[in-house]
Amino acid sequence: MTASPMVNRLLIGLLALLAFVPLYAQWAGEPFLITFLSRVLIFALAALSLNIILGFGGLVSFGHALYLGLGAYSVGLLAHYQIDNGWLQLLVTVASCAVVGLLTGWVSLRTTGISFIMITLAFAQMFYYLFVSLKQYGGDDGLSISLKSDFGFIHLGSPITLYYAAFALVALVLWWKQRMIQAPFGLVLQGCRMNEARMKSLGFPTLRYKLSAYVLACVIAGLAGLLYANLTGYTSPAYLNWTISGELIVMVVLGGMGTVAGPLIGTLVLLVCEELLKAWTSHWPIILGPLIVLVVMTARRGLVGYLMRGKSSP
Amino acid sequence: MTLSLFLIQLLNGLQLGVLLFMLSAGLTLVFGIMNFVNLAHGCMYMMGAYFAATALAASGSFIVAAVVAVLGGGLLGIVIERLMAQHLYMRDHLDQVLATFGLILFFNELARWIWGASPVFMSVPPALSGTVSILGVTYPMYRFFIILVGLLCAVGCWLLISRTRVGMLIRAGSVNPTMVSALGVNIGLLNALIFSLGGALAGVAGLMSGPILSVQPGMGEPVLILVMIVIVIGGIGSIQGAFYAALMVGLIDTAGRAFLPMLLREFIDRSIAQAAGPAIASMLTCIFMATVLALRPRGLFPVKNG
Numbered sequence: 001m002t003a004s005p006m007v008n009r010l011l012i013g014l015l016a017l018l019a020f021v022p023l024y025a026q027w028a029g030e031p032f033l034i035t036f037l038s039r040v041l042i043f044a045l046a047a048l049s050l051n052i053i054l055g056f057g058g059l060v061s062f063g064h065a066l067y068l069g070l071g072a073y074s075v076g077l078l079a080h081y082q083i084d085n086g087w088l089q090l091l092v093t094v095a096s097c098a099v100v101g102l103l104t105g106w107v108s109l110r111t112t113g114i115s116f117i118m119i120t121l122a123f124a125q126m127f128y129y130l131f132v133s134l135k136q137y138g139g140d141d142g143l144s145i146s147l148k149s150d151f152g153f154i155h156l157g158s159p160i161t162l163y164y165a166a167f168a169l170v171a172l173v174l175w176w177k178q179r180m181i182q183a184p185f186g187l188v189l190q191g192c193r194m195n196e197a198r199m200k201s202l203g204f205p206t207l208r209y210k211l212s213a214y215v216l217a218c219v220i221a222g223l224a225g226l227l228y229a230n231l232t233g234y235t236s237p238a239y240l241n242w243t244i245s246g247e248l249i250v251m252v253v254l255g256g257m258g259t260v261a262g263p264l265i266g267t268l269v270l271l272v273c274e275e276l277l278k279a280w281t282s283h284w285p286i287i288l289g290p291l292i293v294l295v296v297m298t299a300r301r302g303l304v305g306y307l308m309r310g311k312s313s314p
Numbered sequence: 315m316t317l318s319l320f321l322i323q324l325l326n327g328l329q330l331g332v333l334l335f336m337l338s339a340g341l342t343l344v345f346g347i348m349n350f351v352n353l354a355h356g357c358m359y360m361m362g363a364y365f366a367a368t369a370l371a372a373s374g375s376f377i378v379a380a381v382v383a384v385l386g387g388g389l390l391g392i393v394i395e396r397l398m399a400q401h402l403y404m405r406d407h408l409d410q411v412l413a414t415f416g417l418i419l420f421f422n423e424l425a426r427w428i429w430g431a432s433p434v435f436m437s438v439p440p441a442l443s444g445t446v447s448i449l450g451v452t453y454p455m456y457r458f459f460i461i462l463v464g465l466l467c468a469v470g471c472w473l474l475i476s477r478t479r480v481g482m483l484i485r486a487g488s489v490n491p492t493m494v495s496a497l498g499v500n501i502g503l504l505n506a507l508i509f510s511l512g513g514a515l516a517g518v519a520g521l522m523s524g525p526i527l528s529v530q531p532g533m534g535e536p537v538l539i540l541v542m543i544v545i546v547i548g549g550i551g552s553i554q555g556a557f558y559a560a561l562m563v564g565l566i567d568t569a570g571r572a573f574l575p576m577l578l579r580e581f582i583d584r585s586i587a588q589a590a591g592p593a594i595a596s597m598l599t600c601i602f603m604a605t606v607l608a609l610r611p612r613g614l615f616p617v618k619n620g
Contacts, residue, residue: 060408107604111611113407114351114550118542119607125539126600133593242535246415253412283427289420296413297401 007307011174011261014268018167022160034159035231040271041166042227047251047263048173049220054249055258056186057213058193059109062117063124064248066104067097067218069240071225073131076143076235086151093222100127101218105211121242131237142236149230156230166227170264173220177260189213190258250292256302265303318451323572324565325448329457331564332464336519337537338544338556339471340391340512346551346617347487348505350399351407353414355541356534357421358394358513362387362520363529364429367436370524376439380521387517388510395509400502418535426531433528460522467515468557475553484508488551488617540567543603549613559614563599570595 018037025033046068053059074093083089108119132140148157156162180186191199192206199206229235238244247270255266273291277284341355362383369382394417402410442456475481483504486494495501520529527533544563548555574594606614 054408060411062411107608111607114345114349115546115607115611117351117407117411118546119603122539122543122546122600122603126597129593129596242539243419246411246418249408249412250415253408257408283423285419285423286427289416289418289423292416292419293398293413296409296416297398 007259007261007304010307011264014261014264015171015174022163026160031159034163036271036275038159038163038166038231039228040268041163041170042224042231043248043251043271044264044267045166045170045173045227046221046224047248047255047267048170048177049217049224050248051252051257051263052177052180052189052217052220053210053213054252055262056181056189056193057210059210059214060117060249061120061214061217062242062245062249063104063120063122064217064221065240065242065244066124066127067101067221068225068228068244068248069127069131069235069237070096070100071222071227072229072235072239073143073225074222075149075226075229076145077137079145079147080137080143082147084147084150086149086154086156089149089226090151090223093226094219097218097222098215101215102211105214105218109207109210109214121245124240124242124245128237128240128242131240138236140237142234142238145229145233145235148233149226156227162227162230169223169227174260174264181260185209185212254295254302256304256306259302259304262302262304269303319572321449321451322453323568325451325453325457325461326572327565327568328561329460329464329564330568331561332461332468333519333523334537334540334544334564335464335557335560336467336515336522337541338548338560339467339553340508340515341541342545342548342551342553342556343484343488343508344512345545347484347491347508348399348403350403351410351414352399353411353538354394354417354421355512355516356538357418358387358390358516358534359520359537360425360529360531360534361390361421362513362517363436363524363533364425364434364520365517366521366524367434367529368429370436376442380518383517383521384514385517387520388514391510391513391516392506394513395506399509400505403505422531422534429529429531431531433530436524436529438525456525460526463518463522467518471515471553480504480507540599543599545613547603547606547613549616551617552613552615555613555615563602566602567595567599570598574598 018041021037022034025031046064049067050061050064053061071093074096075089078084078089078092104120104123108116108123111119131137137143148155150156154161154165156165181190188199188204188206188209191204192210196206225239228239251266251270252263253266254270255264256262274284274288277287281287337355337359341352344350344352344355365386366379366383370376370379373379398413398417399410402413438456442459444455445452446455446458447453448458473481475484483494483499486499487501487504491501494504540563544556544559547563548557548559578594610616
């Protein structure tokens, strides 16, 4: 599916707006805005990565928070031993996410449907319990990170640097995905979603394609985790919890599955909604839960799908 | 000493196993027949426990609590089915996951709102507070009672599924629901019945685990994960599979929790071993599931579709 010019214009406008937010926040003296939008960008990065497998591959992974957590713990554990070298943390993030993604993906991609949903969930919970049990690293309470990642010329301790790092990664992934969906790899992946038996009979090793996409998505989610640990200065098993995986799916679906811009818009809308509800009542999930149910039951193609209605077939 | 410890852990494993069975029996039918992913099943369990705790506090009678939990769970099942689930049967799994995820957020927060975030206390009924002696091992009577109730539920399910007309329709529905409805069976009614049956069983599980676990918001989800593992191992849609898989998962989980820390203590520091035990135990069940799936992607006791 190619995005309509209107959605493209909206996306470029949104990105341009986001690029100037730190300047505005500095001028208006609202540091909260930077923190909040950094969180939006980081979760958008994770949601964008989930969309690779969920939207284009049609694989409902309910354990994507696992990789967010692995990225966050790569920072947390190294910082715990006074290692703030960002490149080393990046290496650990990428390596751990790729290895775990490859192993769990290899097992879970053999199944489809309900089994796939549940096996990804189970793997994520397995690591959740693992981190809860690591009492020497804070266990349930998590680890606070005093040393932020230092990449030499970039130091993620500064909120504005962190914001632009997240922004650059989101823009990069958006650009890459725009190209990927038209490249052979993206086309095969989408073919697997539509009719895997047919792709197989055409001679494509579908498992290999799906596994590549899965591992790639895991690594990008790990990068989001690395940034998130730097943003909050803290890492805990809660980052791996299944509720985060669920929220990531909501972000993707709300924005529009299988669209390039969808996850970014979905994340922005969901997190703004959450903030507004939080300001209103401390029992905000009571309203958010039924809202999600309502969105699922009425708007089937997400916000981007709504904007594109009548312009192209799904 | 070692033998008695082993026996106690065996009974503990059985007790967890039958609790898991009560939760997975209803859910596996919902998965198998309606092809519906119901993540909110843990909520019915949680609400069942809260209903029971509230009824027990108000009336002081465990029997009243039991009736309230079963009826409450069953009613909740029907309400969820009629209001939401029935509109999603034909949609893909993703929509079902999302909608039931929304329900989980709602119910957990509702419980926190009504009953507060701290655990609600539920006492063991006085008649069951003693101990029983089994093969020279003293075991809490209440836990033994759980095993009995669980086995009774299993027998009841088996009778219902294999000996009654409704059970026949359920079995037929799990093989080919379209054909069943084409033969003039009101499949909508059957679905609602299965949902409420699952809710009632979840209510029983909530009632029984109330006095031994803490009744608190979010208590359904850790159990839900185990229940899903059970269903995947047992084969989606198979009650028989759910029973055997529940016992296996219960025993593996309990044995891992009980014996792994002891084993680990031989190699690493005591406090770390104590903490790592539960994690490795929960990993054991996941590894068990992964092995089963790798060898038999449709579970150990698959329902023959076709």
